[in-house]
Amino acid sequence: MRPKRWLEHKTISCFNMQTIENSSQQQGDLVLIHNVPMLKAIANNWAQVEAFQARPDDIIIATYPKAGTTWVSEIVDMVCNNGDVEKSCQAPIYYRVPYMEFFAPEESDIPGIKYLNSMASPRLIKTHLPVQLLPKSVWENNCKVIYVARNAKDVAVSFFHFYQSVQMLQDVGSWEEFLQKYIAGEVSYGSWYDHVKGWWEKRQEHRILYLFYEDMKEDPAREIRKVMRFLEKDLGEEVQEKIVRHTSFQAMKENPMTNYETISHEVLDQTVSPFMRKGITGDWKNHFTVAQSEVFDADYAQKMEGSELHFRTEI
Ligand code: A3P
DSSP: OOOOHHHHHHIIIIIIIGGOOOOOEETEEEEETTTEEEEHHHHHTTTHHHHHOOOOEEEEEOOTTTHHHHHHHHHHHHHHTOOHHHHEEESSSHSOOOBBTTOOOTTTTTOOOOHHOOOEEEEEEEEEEOOSSOOOHHHHHHEEEEEEEOOOHHHHHHHHHHHHTTTTTTOSSSHHHHHHHHTTTOOOOOOOOHHHHHHHTTTTTTTTEEEEEEHHHHHHHHHHHHHHHTTTOOOOOHHHHHHHHHHHHHHHOOOOTTTTTTTTTTOOOOSSSSSSSSSSSSSSGGGHHHHHHHHHHHHHHHHTOOOOOOOOOOO
């Protein structure tokens, strides 16, 4: 399944505005769905997303883009497979943990909702949706959710590089231009602030394990144990260590089943920026000027005021 005709499809039907429901305005390549900027390809598919049927034993992995989705997905898959590396290496991560709201042409190699609907249980499901846009069947079925949050500055940097390599995302210009859009929430999936706060609040009423990328960097074994407890898996020291090794940045960067090298360049051009780019905390210091950092921090303080959510921008 190679996405040979992806680009042709992109210009023909994928982005047909006429078919978009619930959307009112357009921002470049993005469409507002209930006030959240979303790729047109997702907006086109929105009715199916809303109608998605979750099952009680689904495990949902939710993140704002670039927060460590692939990393935690590999960890959860390994935990569910009792640390069986061979099993986890049988298919690319986007088959083992399909991206719920994503819509790709049939002939592309990225499965979405249709594939999920045909998948046997138990399913692992990835989503970047802000909490208020999750299909209601997820709450009705009381699915377990693992959310990963990463500090806003490193997400901005990672997202900027990702934007360059993804064909479906419009050119966002310079780093300064991207940063302005990111602060204003005018990027794919909208405001980082609303996303992390919305999911944080939801913990009070639903089974959500809320993890932080920085904690995972600091002590992956400790965070993997949290995942195991949440999923009621007792796998023992040796298996835990195996999972830590298998999901290290270097191992995942070299693993074709996790580094997205199986995706066509027409969709994700990793010559521009590798998906497994740096995998560190604090890379923002190499991108933000002092002035940008000051403006960002002042705005951050306002947007996060009153929230008990605290992020580390270095470890
Ligand atoms: P950088 O661009 O800062 O390197 P997502 O999967 O949500 O798109 O997140 C991608 C980010 O997570 C990238 O960040 C990537 O390098 C990082 N990442 C992926 N696997 C990782 C791992 N095993 N350890 C640390 N970071 C990882």
